[in-house]
Amino acid sequence: MGVPASKVAKVRVRGPLAPFVPAFRAALKEAGYTPLSIVNELRMLSDFSRWLQEHAFGATDVTAARIHDFVAARHSAGHVVAYPPRLFATITGILVDRGVIEVEHEEPLVGSPVDALLATFEAFLLTERGLAACTAAAYVLRARRFLARQAPGGDLVGLAARDVTDAIRAEC
Structure with missing residues (x-):
């Protein structure tokens, strides 16, 4: 069978x-x-x-x-x-x-600077890190949510490592 x-x-x-x-x-x-x-x-x-x-x-x-x-x-x-x-x-x-x-x-x-950044991030995850497409997509979705909260206009200048760490802890 x-x-x-x-x-x-x-x-x-x-x-x-x-x-x-x-x-x-x-x-x-x-x-x-x-x-x-x-x-x-x-x-x-x-x-x-x-x-x-x-x-x-x-x-x-x-x-x-x-x-x-x-x-x-x-x-x-x-x-x-x-x-x-x-x-x-x-x-x-x-x-x-x-x-x-x-x-x-x-x-x-590409839609916006944030879209361009996320496309680059996804390409990195797929090619350099060798992640599966579904895993990379999940990471990109989380990154999109993070950027929407922390850098709504796509301006990353004010971001600090602490912001990323806090966002990861919040996701967990």
């Missing part, structure tokens, strides 16, 4: 990015993502695909500016899920490889 399939692992992606899900899943598997991490990435891709569909955009309309608009809309609607840049890099890479879109020659847009 085989292992029963979990319904949690079934993610239905609707919208213009749905045809690219098999390639997206394969790219994540090839990159060494665990099954649960793949499910989480697919859920985020599903959010983006539905948003594109709701705004009458197709796969050919995926650009850095459109991604920025999506992330900004999610944040302004109160969603706390941090959409990692690698999610968008993977899907745009697939769209470029398939000839759906062309490579953009400009830097991808």
